[in-house]
Structure formats: structure tokens, C-alpha cells
Amino acid sequence: MKQLDARSVATVAAGGAAGAVARHLLVGAAGAHGWAATLAVNVVGAFLLGLLLERLARGGRDTGRRRRVRLLLGTGALGGFTTYSGIAVEVLARLDAGQWAGAGAYGLGTVLAGLVACGAGVVVGARRAAR
Template sequence: MRQLDVRSVGTVAAGGAAGAVARHLLVGAGGSSGWAVTLAVNVAGAFLLGLLLERLARGGPDTGRRRLRLLLGTGALGGFTTYSGIAVEVLARLDAGSWAGAAGYGLGTVLAGLAACGAGVVVGARRAAR
């Protein structure tokens, strides 16, 4: 079992704090359209995560880039995206009696995130090939 690396935990925490603050500011600025901003944040974050991880993977062994992956991937993008926000939006639609809206929002967000992540991987691979 690996020992806890305090520097790695600090790196993830710093990135996570920055990502969560960025998301909070964007969703708050969305006002009554906060649900759309939450969706956009999750899809954009999935794209950026796919792009980041593809670029880092194509750079060779992970030894020198591990901290960057922890800071930006696990930390910043992990804090930026929010599946708890999806759950809140789904529950709001269920409370309003819109089962179809709840299912559509939840499933749509997950599928859009998968597509965006795949697109990020493709963009990262193309840029690396140049």
C-alpha cells in the first residue's frame, strides 16, 4: 500500500479549490439559467479533461507530469465539474413533476460529457501528431 504523499494532497486541494470557485462564480452569474451553466461547465470540463489527459499521456512516462495531472485534472477540473450539481437539477425537475425533464437532463448531461471528453482526446491526439 502506498503511503499518503502530503504534497500530492496539497496539489489536488489547491487545484480543487480553484476549480470549485470558478464553477461557483460561473453558475452564480447564470442567475435563473444556472442549470444551463452547470451543464456547460460539466461539458466543458469533460472536454478539457480529455484534452489534458491525452496530451499528458502522449508526452511519455508520467513521472514529470504527475503533479500537473493532479493539479489540473484531479484538482481543478475535478472541482470545476460537478455531478452533485446534476443531481440537484434532476431532483428539481422531479419535484416539479417532470420525470421526462429529469431523465433528459441527467442522461443528456452524462452523454454530452462523454462526447466532449472523446472530442478532447481527439483534439489532444491531433495536436500531438503535429
């Protein structure tokens, strides 16, 4: 495990704060359709994370500027932007309302959509790097 340093921690914290605020604003703006905003945030975030990590990996070792970008945008901003806890709360709300099928579809659908989006991001990143 790499040793943590204050600069890396600050970089992740800054990115995480920005990502969490962006998610809060988007989900808040959705009002009663907050579940759809959470789904969109997670799918878009998964795509962007796949794209970012693929591009960084093809650029060389995880050191220097690439490492700082990964910490700021990947671990920080996209980590703060996406939310597993939001999915869990929304699934529980559906279960409490007796919407068992909806809860299962939303939970499983979100995870599957995130996997597909992340894979698509990796493919796009690989194709762009090959140019």
C-alpha cells in the same frame, strides 16, 4: 496504489479549490439559468479533461512534472470545476416539479454530452500531439 504524500495532496487541494470557486462563480452568475451553466461547466470540463489526459499520456510516464500537472489541473481543478452533485440536485428539482421528461433528458443528456466532449478532447489532444 501509489502512496500519498503531502505535496500531492496540497496540489490536488489547490487545484480543487480553484476549480470549485470558478464553477461557483459561473453558476452563480447564471442566476435562474444555473442548470444551463452546470451543463456547460460539465461539458467543457469533460472536454478539457480528455484533452489534458491525452496530452499528458502522449508525453510519457505519469511522473515528475506531468504527474504534478495531472494532479493540479486534472484531479484538482477540473475535478472541482465539474460536478456530479450539481446534476443530481437539478434532476431532483425537476422530478419534484413533476417534470419527469425534463429530468430524464437533462440527466441522460448531461452524461452523454460529457462523454462526447471528453472523447472530442482526446481526439484533439491526439491530433495536436501528432503535429
